[in-house]
Amino acid sequence: MSKKLSLKIRRLGIDTYQETVVYMRRDCLVCQSEGFESQTRIRLTVHNTSIIATLNIVTSDILQIGEVGLSESAWELLNASEGDEAYFSHPRPLNSLSEVRRKIYGHQLEPKAIDDIIADVVERRYSDIHIAAFLAASAGGRLDRDEILALTSSMIKHGDRLHWDAPLIVDKHCVGGLPGNRTSLIVVPIVASFGLMIPKTSSRAITSPAGTADTMEVLAPVALTLDQMRHVVEKEGGCIAWGGSVSLSPADDQLIRVERALDLDSEGQLIASVLSKKIAAGSTHVLIDLPVGETAKVRSLEMARILEHYLIQIGAELGIHVHTLITDGSQPVGRGIGPALEAKDVIAVLQNNKEAPTDLRERALQLAAGIIEFSPTVERGKGFSIAKEILDSGKAWKKFQAICSAQGGMREIGSAPHQHVVSADKSGKVKAIDNRVIARIARTAGAPQAKTAGVYLSTVIGDHVKKNQPLFTIHAESEGEMEYALTLMCEEAPVIQIEDQ
Amino acid sequence: MSKKLSLKIRRLGIDTYQETVVYMRRDCLVCQSEGFESQTRIRLTVHNTSIIATLNIVTSDILQIGEVGLSESAWELLNASEGDEAYFSHPRPLNSLSEVRRKIYGHQLEPKAIDDIIADVVERRYSDIHIAAFLAASAGGRLDRDEILALTSSMIKHGDRLHWDAPLIVDKHCVGGLPGNRTSLIVVPIVASFGLMIPKTSSRAITSPAGTADTMEVLAPVALTLDQMRHVVEKEGGCIAWGGSVSLSPADDQLIRVERALDLDSEGQLIASVLSKKIAAGSTHVLIDLPVGETAKVRSLEMARILEHYLIQIGAELGIHVHTLITDGSQPVGRGIGPALEAKDVIAVLQNNKEAPTDLRERALQLAAGIIEFSPTVERGKGFSIAKEILDSGKAWKKFQAICSAQGGMREIGSAPHQHVVSADKSGKVKAIDNRVIARIARTAGAPQAKTAGVYLSTVIGDHVKKNQPLFTIHAESEGEMEYALTLMCEEAPVIQIEDQ
Known part of the structure; x- marks a missing residue:
């Protein structure tokens, strides 16, 4: 296929997110001989590596004759040097x-x-x-x-698979949708202190203002290689790493990227995503938290039961023991929503601070209890008091610091330069908090890319508030993002419903 | 929203097909203040025109500080000048x-x-x-x-709508999938000769090697403005124009572009596409050809009946009379597949050439008959002889030349520089021809972008062939495309099945 025609590769420095794009001059011989047009998918080979990319035709002088431009994602996949020769062909039809x-x-x-x-x-x-x-x-x-x-x-x-030298490898997962629900950062040190091995990999946010990996990243590095992760787990019994960097399920990473643009969660996809990552991570026993609430990801008990059924059944067929916990998903957990604000709540719980959000503490203990009960030496019903003792004694906080330090060193939590307090427009009782709108406000304020951005709640359902009492604070790193979050808030139905009394 | 921050627009000369893309330096003030990241959708305003575009972040010097780059599609929508000031904001969420x-x-x-x-x-x-x-x-x-x-x-x-000064405006449409089925170029001159007004707009190929507009473009300009089209129809009673340039259904054009990348035809989409374009074109009576065959777009009589039902019903609700004709779709029509090769067949039929493919002629007459019978002055069953007389007498050929000349002048048909003859590997009777594989070979050989590329058949179902007798010829404009078409052919099941006798 015109094997003699080649072009010299040039890193054009264009970030197309993860889609691979190559740029070619309309007047180059390769375009002419192969009949390539914009939007064609083409195969490009440098040395012995081939990639498939979408073609964008260039009609200006940002490329010289004899050059082909590569997007950042194409450049990374090829792993070649500026000026290397690239050869081209039509990819086979995608059967x-x-x-x-x-x-x-x-x-x-x-x-x-x-x-x-x-x-x-x-x-x-x-x-x-x-x-x-x-x-x-x-x-x-x-x-x-x-x-x-x-x-x-x-x-x-189609991904890496980890193997651990222990008979029982435990893990937990939460089927998102509940802003601020950052229990993993508390559960992992409790469980590891108890002595079970918990090599936790987490995802970044898909459609939410923060994923566990985003929040952990505020406190310590999470982009660990496989070797680094193994080292942390062998040393401390647990870790909280970003799953993407160990390539446990590269297919899932591609699918999630597009799901994010669609703001879509597909349940089959969700089950496969959760189980594939847990199994690839080498877990034998997994506890899955399914928060149910009108504005959570899982909106009805019926849907939770369907997910529960599939997770347990398919897990069993693939050789792992899955236990599920259906929990209350009616309002955000903790006070902070956004990576740094959630990290603050986590630290407060671990330090047994008086101001620490009790709901986050209770949830974390409940989940740690379920995991501790996977241990053959623990009687059913005894997990909770074991978990509580580990947290209350400060052992969990010590373990958390040790894990952060093994992952590369503990970091200070920053705070956002722009803050805006939203107050009650009347007195009354807080009746409902809309998870989805709160999450959208936090996202538009910049979370999770802007680590210190988000929303900090000053109230929970059932509280009695007075007129002009602060309800929540919006945090943003830029003026533009703050303005956008405020515009969005004004256009939405009330974020927090207050009932007259 | 940071209204004072602006960047100077620069046409980067990158053809991203129709998706609008803007390129911004990571270190520019707009990115920093608005919190824009790659893949964000952003709103960009120049003078009083705003567009929404996908952002690609640039980390190299293809852009200067203070500049924002525009893809060709973004540039065309903005209609501004190099160096004009652009302002940016987050678009509203897409409800x-x-x-x-x-x-x-x-x-x-x-x-x-x-x-x-x-x-x-x-x-x-x-x-x-x-x-x-x-x-x-x-x-x-x-x-x-x-x-x-x-x-x-x-x-x-959401598109333009044409109005014509005649009580009866006729039109035809074929629900594709049958390579070479280029009847419109014969039907329009017959019907216009008879005296009915037929302002035909056609599409370019979606997933096929040629659309009617692609084939007509070999013979005359088809990208007519609304005024040009009106002029041609007023003068000659008919035209064969490309629908895209008159913007009859801009939504459909966007949808079709993505359907093409998916190689997908959705039936609801198909019905809406056909009817919206016919109604917007001002038609009152439309004949729709539904070829049915195992390898055609409509594979079963059952599906044809469903389409027929919806087309007639929904047409009636929107005020037009739809008549359908379910036809044989078991093999390609005519001999040529690809714009120029199909144009050759059309001209042969119009000129009453002895070698003209009889199947194309018969189909065209049948369709012209159906349309002529929309006329209140024609008895049912009399249409065919009227159509035949117009074709046989040479009136249709004269009318076709007049239409081409009114559209901007008749063109010569070119021929491809690369041709490869495929012969029978044994003697026997031709049992089946795979429309889909034939179409894919023609497409990979370069059709429809390469006008003279495609496949020319030397045989039809039922023919007796001898070993080494030519079955078809592949035409290509470049060596690379020919090689790719040959590779594809070798990998596929036999394109033409020959039965031993």
């Missing part, structure tokens, strides 16, 4: 796309078909358009049990 | 996306919801990821009658 079309048309997919799709996603052969279509066709209950099982297996297969 | 999510979850959408989605698509507020999700969620029979009606109305509302 797995016909399986995506079959799913769009409502057919059940065979495990082989799902694996072909996931293999192509991992190899970056899918454009964002292709991934979006697969996600939309799979959401809304359109993946059955066998398909979710196949999706989970396939995600595990 | 209609929650309706897309409702559709993904299987809910029926209200007309208002569908109209909100279409309005946002037309205003380019949707990224390709959003459009792909909407298409995937709407395909596979997931739009009901009311939703298709609402989608059609909305597409008409």
